Amino acid sequence: xxxxxxxxxxxxxxxxxxxxxxxxxxxxxxxxxxxxxxxxxxxxxxxxxxxxxxxxxxxxxxxxxxxxxxxxxxxxxxxxxxxxxxxxxxxxxxxxxxxxxxxxxxxxxxxxxxxxxxxxxxxxxxxxxxxxxxxxxxxxxxxxxxxxxxxxxxxxxxxxxxxxxxxxxxxxxxxxxxxxxxxxxxxxxxxxxxxxxxxxxxxxxxxxxxxxxxxxxxxxxxxxxxxxxxxxxxxxxxxxxxxxxxxxxxxxxxxxxxxxxxxxxxxxxxxxxxxxxxxxxxxxxxxxxxxxxxxxxxxxxxxxxxxxxxxxxxxxxxxxxxxxxxxxxxxxxxxxxxxxxxxxxxxxxxxxxxxxxxxxxxxxxxxxxxxxxxxxxxxxxxxxxxxxxxxxxxxxxxxxxxxxxxxx
Numbered sequence: 001x002x003x004x005x006x007x008x009x010x011x012x013x014x015x016x017x018x019x020x021x022x023x024x025x026x027x028x029x030x031x032x033x034x035x036x037x038x039x040x041x042x043x044x045x046x047x048x049x050x051x052x053x054x055x056x057x058x059x060x061x062x063x064x065x066x067x068x069x070x071x072x073x074x075x076x077x078x079x080x081x082x083x084x085x086x087x088x089x090x091x092x093x094x095x096x097x098x099x100x101x102x103x104x105x106x107x108x109x110x111x112x113x114x115x116x117x118x119x120x121x122x123x124x125x126x127x128x129x130x131x132x133x134x135x136x137x138x139x140x141x142x143x144x145x146x147x148x149x150x151x152x153x154x155x156x157x158x159x160x161x162x163x164x165x166x167x168x169x170x171x172x173x174x175x176x177x178x179x180x181x182x183x184x185x186x187x188x189x190x191x192x193x194x195x196x197x198x199x200x201x202x203x204x205x206x207x208x209x210x211x212x213x214x215x216x217x218x219x220x221x222x223x224x225x226x227x228x229x230x231x232x233x234x235x236x237x238x239x240x241x242x243x244x245x246x247x248x249x250x251x252x253x254x255x256x257x258x259x260x261x262x263x264x265x266x267x268x269x270x271x272x273x274x275x276x277x278x279x280x281x282x283x284x285x286x287x288x289x290x291x292x293x294x295x296x297x298x299x300x301x302x303x304x305x306x307x308x309x310x311x312x313x314x315x316x317x318x319x320x321x322x323x324x325x326x327x328x329x330x331x332x333x334x335x336x337x338x339x340x341x342x343x344x345x346x347x348x349x350x351x352x353x354x355x356x357x358x359x360x361x362x363x364x365x366x367x368x369x370x371x372x373x374x375x376x377x378x379x380x381x382x383x384x385x386x387x388x389x390x391x392x393x394x395x396x397x398x399x400x401x402x403x404x405x406x407x408x
Contacts, residue, residue, distance in 0.1 A: 005032025006362055010189075013038060013090045014071065015111070016100040018046050019171050020144070020205065021128045022067040023178035024185065025098050027355040029070035030364045036090070036380055037071040040078070041401040043373045055170055056324075060349040063171070065342065065370045069352060073371025074380050075401050078109050082399035087111075089384040091119045096185055100128045104139055113200045120198065124188045127202040128181050144205050148173025152209025153217060161231040177208040179356065238291040242321070249304035250321040253311075262314045267298050337364075344369040374401055 010033040014025040022037070029035045049055055049063035076083055091097060099111060106112050113125045127133075130142020131151070142151075145168060149155040154173075155165045184201035192198060210217055219226065227236040235241045239255035255263050264272045272278060272294065277287040284291070299307065304320055311318040322330070328351075333339045342352040343366060352367050377400050381391050394400045 005365060006359060007031045007033040010034065010096070011094050012036070012096040012098065013094040014068075014098045016098045016128065017044050018100075018143075019063075019067050019174035020177040020181065021098045021100040021126070022046075023175055024126065024128075024181040025071070025096075026067060026069060027178065027182045027357075028096065028185070030355045030367075031359070031362070032365055033096075035071040036074055036376070037068055037371060038074045038076050038090070039373065041075045041374070043075070047373070054167065058348075060345065060347040061370075062349055065345050065349060066352055068370035069342065069367050070365055071371055072376035072380060073374060074377050075374030076377075077399055078111070080397055080399045082394050082397035084110070086381070086384070086386075086394065086399060087116075088119050089386075091116045091123060093384060094120065094123060095189070096124045096126060098126045098128070098181075102139060102141060103129070103133070117198065117200075122192060122196065123198040124185055124192065125198070125200045126181055126185050126188075127200065128177065129202070129204045131206045132204040133202060142205055144168075144171065144173030144177070144209075147205035148177060148209035148212075151206050152213050154209055154213045157213065157216060157229070159229060161229040161234075163229075173205055173209060173212075176212060177203060177205050180208045180211070233292055234289045235292060236288070238288050238295060241292060241295075243295060243299040245302060245304040245307055246300055247303040247305075251299075251304060251307065252319045252321065254317040256317075259314065259316050263316055266310050266314050267295075269294065269298060340364075340367055342367045342369065377401075 007028055010028065012025055012028050012033050012035040014022055014035055014037045016022050016025070017039070025033075025035050025037075044064075046067060047061060047064045050058045050061050055063065076086055078087065097116065099106065101109065101111055103112070110116075113127070117123060117125065129138070130147040131137045131140055145155075149168045150165070155168065158168070159166055180203045181201075184203055188199035188201045216226075230236075232242055239260070240253070242250055242252055244250050261273060264270050272291070276283070278284045278291055307318070308320075327333070328339065337354055337358070338356075339351050340354045342350060346369075354364065354367070358364075378391065381394070381400075386394070391400075395402050
């Protein structure tokens, strides 16, 4: 790996499953870390995420590559006695260990921080849970939909008035949490540079969800008056609402007070500024549905391309609401290396999503496909110091699979 990569020489063992933990390891790999992905001999379930509704169906294992690109792959049965010696050598080799196994199972597998730190006091043990390490629900299983979205309050607020809670975008909470875990890891690495000491760092899907909802949760802490769920036709503020253009493109419009005059003139309705229905804050609040109806009529008279020029011309904040198929064709994504080439995945999967941070002057590693199941078992075990006979013994004991040729 290129010497200018920030984490060149950093060694990471990823024992986590699904999205949040593995994606934190992906960010480290993007900047040059050597990441070993460890999964059970049957393979991690997320390998088949592209076949599990409601994920978009595809012949390409796109979720797997997204969460595990750039990694070397090991298949290891941690439930077997022989696996403990492999785990010990992996921990001694590693700078960072990423774990999201539920704590009751961790205790049985001897994977808790206290179980492994004796092997490597400089280790950064990165722990991710659904609901946190303490409290009555610490051992509840959690996905981002339940922990990040539902429990945090986000899911209750991201809907229109009168509508039931909806199903959020898959992985959205996981990937936000991945950035949080990555930040904790980097903070601990910086501390280790100063003190020489390892650390046990952690975050949870719940903590990250509450952080994402923190403006509203903080408001609840001080007993603020809430306006209720958003109602597009009866908004709390018509200047911060969702409208539809003539070509049926929905867009979000945010007009700050300093832009009101410019917007009213630009859309051809300066009369709004002197309309007695909107002449003072009390009347404006009472007549917000009427103002919204006026704006609806204006905006549905022209296509989005027209409003793009209008809004851009007066530097007002707006955003067209786009679906994934439109997003991938947005020139901003490739211009800013948000979408980058993916090497070796095969099929139609030729590009992937880069992690959301850049260090100017430092190139990220070229994105390469995720590993096949157990693809690097032999290579890694030899690197850890196991002899050919010892590797054969691990196969015979069931710690590592005997054959993996048929498993992608």
